[in-house]
Amino acid sequence: MTRSHIRRLRIADADFVCSVRGSAAGVVPASVVFAAYAPGRRLRxxxxxxxxxxxxxxxxGLGHGSLRTADGRWINLHLPAVMQALVLAALGDGRGDDVERDGWRVLDAAALPVPRAAAP
Incomplete structure (x- = not known):
């Protein structure tokens, strides 16, 4: 897996350590794992x-931590607001901890921030 970038965020009254890791070169299918850990919580x-x-x-063919959704949206997993939305969606899905989730399903349920319009 490619190198991980660690970010600490306060989400739902807990201090989470979040990371984004890419699959090793040549692994098929290529993938990205988003992980968030807090005391007593392990979300992947x-x-x-x-x-x-x-x-x-x-x-x-994407930058580290980038996703392209089926509807053509680009998502940057390194953005704190995106990390927060994914953690909140995973906490609310009732599946518990220590379960690797299908990130696309979590993303579909997440309340992602609205992208800012480009400055003129």
Whole structure:
């Protein structure tokens, strides 16, 4: 897996340590794992590339931590607001801890921030 970037965030009254890791070069399908850990909490979400479905992740020609959704949106997993939205969605899904989730399903349930319009 490619190197991880650690970020500390306060989410839902807990201090989470969040990281984003890409799959090793040549692994098929390419994927990205988003992990968030807090005392008593271990959340992992895997985003695997599925080009036939329009979903790209990992070293599938994208920058580290970037996703392309089936509807053409670009998501940067390193943004604190995106991390927070994913953690809140995972905490609310009732699946508990220590379960690797399908990141795409968590992303579909997450309340992502609205992208800012580009300055003129």
């Amino acid at each position: 979400m895997r985003f695997s590339s599925a080009p036939a479905e329009g979903r790209l992740a990992g070293d599938a």
